[in-house]
Amino acid sequence: MAENDNVPDYTAVQQDGQASSQETSKTVLWINKARRVLLVIGILYVGAVFLLCTPFVQRQALYLHNIKIPLFPNFDLPEKYGLAPNKTLNMRVPTIDGESLGAWFILSDHYYHKLSAPPTKESLLAKHIPVAIQNHPTVLFFHGNAATRAFHARVQHYTAFSSRLGANVLAIDYRGFADSTGTPSENGLFTDARAAWDWLARKGVDADNVLIVGHSLGTGVSAGLAKELARDGIACKGVVLLSPFSSIQDVLQTYHIFGLVPLMKPLAMIPWATDLLHWFLVHKFDTLKAVPNIDAPVLIAHAENDWDIPHTHSDVLFNAFLDGVLPELDLPANTIRVKPEEYHAMTSSIAKRQATREKLVTRTDMAGFGYTESFWDGTKERNVTLVKTLYGGHDYLGVQEGVQDAIGHMFGFF
Numbered sequence: 001m002a003e004n005d006n007v008p009d010y011t012a013v014q015q016d017g018q019a020s021s022q023e024t025s026k027t028v029l030w031i032n033k034a035r036r037v038l039l040v041i042g043i044l045y046v047g048a049v050f051l052l053c054t055p056f057v058q059r060q061a062l063y064l065h066n067i068k069i070p071l072f073p074n075f076d077l078p079e080k081y082g083l084a085p086n087k088t089l090n091m092r093v094p095t096i097d098g099e100s101l102g103a104w105f106i107l108s109d110h111y112y113h114k115l116s117a118p119p120t121k122e123s124l125l126a127k128h129i130p131v132a133i134q135n136h137p138t139v140l141f142f143h144g145n146a147a148t149r150a151f152h153a154r155v156q157h158y159t160a161f162s163s164r165l166g167a168n169v170l171a172i173d174y175r176g177f178a179d180s181t182g183t184p185s186e187n188g189l190f191t192d193a194r195a196a197w198d199w200l201a202r203k204g205v206d207a208d209n210v211l212i213v214g215h216s217l218g219t220g221v222s223a224g225l226a227k228e229l230a231r232d233g234i235a236c237k238g239v240v241l242l243s244p245f246s247s248i249q250d251v252l253q254t255y256h257i258f259g260l261v262p263l264m265k266p267l268a269m270i271p272w273a274t275d276l277l278h279w280f281l282v283h284k285f286d287t288l289k290a291v292p293n294i295d296a297p298v299l300i301a302h303a304e305n306d307w308d309i310p311h312t313h314s315d316v317l318f319n320a321f322l323d324g325v326l327p328e329l330d331l332p333a334n335t336i337r338v339k340p341e342e343y344h345a346m347t348s349s350i351a352k353r354q355a356t357r358e359k360l361v362t363r364t365d366m367a368g369f370g371y372t373e374s375f376w377d378g379t380k381e382r383n384v385t386l387v388k389t390l391y392g393g394h395d396y397l398g399v400q401e402g403v404q405d406a407i408g409h410m411f412g413f414f
């Protein structure tokens, strides 16, 4: 009995082992499942990135021009979207390459309110528009991607410009958008912008009475037009970039899906993948590269709570404008291994640049609103201003009274 007592109870151990091996196999199953899910996500992700490399998908994803918001829009009835009776003319702008763009011309309230009764639609084109653009500044507005010129946030922009700033507004829908013909492309959108400019010119507008305003993707279009006008020796009133980006490539790099998931972070782990996508990027809208070729005064505005395009894009652009007026950096050929004799020249040139920047840039803080930074560019005789707001998000940036007033003061609307 005593010996028997010493025999270990294998059954108990066996039961124990069974239980723990059950546990292990459960864990293994779970890990396998998680692996499979991760694999599927990985394949979907790589698939999506490859799809983005194809011109068709890239076009759809960048322009989102087939998203027609509001649904079933009636562009003949701007009143339906909040504009005053017969204040707006729905019309078409032809382009030199044979497209036809849907557009709205909205009268300045300063003009509209002086009329004893709302004009007839017929008299807008023949009479009121030519007189209004002679007597009031005109905003040439380029909207962002997706939706149409009747989109609620955009109508708010027209209202702000025509009422608070007393400006006429010409807003076009690019090729492939809304009721415009054609298919969008980078060069196509630049052609459309020029067509809108030329339409105003044919109506007798003075170039220096036209303020080019772009929002989001429209800032890329505005920069392209501003560059082209400078090349042709035409001086517009100025350029306003609302919620801009430095280039589409940088947007991809900084884009967070739903403001949370960094789009390109996983791709950075595959060395060649980022380069591949950049190589296949057809529509570049490289505003940063256009900066040195823009001669007009520039106002850049961005909200710090913009989850579509981070506000740091505006810092990059502002610094690029500033770059033209700061002393050059004296950097050694190899900045990783600086030789002792090069060190002094380098640090003193950095310090000199920093001091010049501080002397040049004026910063004004406005509690509850944000701040502005501006400098005078003596080489091009123009003011460059950055407006950073605390609020406003992406779509409605620019309709705030504070941003409107910054535009109004800078471009002499009041």
Ligand SMILES: *[C@@H]1O[C@H](CO)[C@@H](O)[C@H](O)[C@H]1NC(C)=O
Pocket (backbone or CB within 6 Å): 085, 086, 117, 118, 119, 120, 121, 122, 123
């Ligand atoms: C707007 O224009 C139409 C067409 O020209 C005209 O019939 C209508 O009376 C105008 N509306 C107002 C409120 O004057």
Ligand SMILES: *[C@@H]1O[C@H](CO)[C@@H](O)[C@H](O)[C@H]1NC(C)=O
Pocket (backbone or CB within 6 Å): 362, 374, 375, 376, 383, 384, 385, 406, 409, 410, 411
């Ligand atoms: C640029 O224009 C703004 C608005 O008029 C003004 O407040 C600012 O002082 C100007 N900056 C410079 C450096 O001239």
